[in-house]
Amino acid sequence: MSTKVNLPVWALTAACGLFSITGAHAQVSVDQPWVRATVPGQQATGGFMLLSSPTDTALIEADSPISKHVETHEMVMQDNVMRMRQIPKIDLPAGQTVELKPGSYHIMFINLKAQVQEGSDIPMTLTFEDVNGVRQTISITAPARPLASAPHSNHHQKH
Template sequence: MSTLFKWVGCTASALFIATAAQAQVAVDAPWVRATVPQQSGTGAFMRLTSETDTSLVRADSPVAKHVEVHEMVMENNVMKMREIPAIPLPAGQAVELKPGGYHIMLLDLHGQVKEGENVPLTLTFEDAGGKRSTMDIQAPVRPLASDASGNAHGHGHGHNAGGHGGHKH
């Protein structure tokens, strides 16, 4: 019986490695911004570098009811956040997901996301031919006042929980 479990475990591990390898995307410095009690949303950030032209088309996490791919854009001198269908990842070019730019929104959180925890994320990529692949990562939770480099600041810059506290869907 234990041989069967070992075979299933090895097969599952091999499938994960194959799926991640198909994505051909390197994920560097992932992190999630901590929340305060009762906060309904937060952002996930990282640097993505793909070997081939591909796109980040979806993200999922068990800590949130909804997860969306977003960007911040300037419209009529007002910075606005909006959901987008994909973040393009040109071959060989690092793309930053950071506060004030592209990011992943975790919405309708199931509880507070606390500094020091790790948030599991499943990233879904689509290549130029339409083939999808997934990658599971763990993103450490950083203080509420962290910036794109992960540095904590003693002041909040008036972002109201990262600029996403009042986001509604």
């Protein structure tokens, strides 16, 4: 792939400090997002997906209008008991896919504002930060489905 650069534009950009020596902004991919449907009265649920980035990046924040609080969590074995704990970020090593899934890393929606109905579309915003502190925000919509069902191929969403 060949790139043509207009010299006066390049010179102006470099002089203004807008030229990045480190290269292009990393693009995070979000695939197969889904949120677990809930039963009446349930106050929390999880969000799951596949995340990847061509450079070392981390998911540092998630937000959604469906709940009062949204956190990143992981499940860990401690004293022969599986425990869930909040973590400040989920690392995405360069070129690897990180799966957010039940029993592992996930996004936790806490103090739900309403029941999450199977088949409903759940909006969320994900914020990522690379090793240079550059942030990328991605807005997605994830289908709600029961925990026992497999992701549907028609809900494949990539960013």
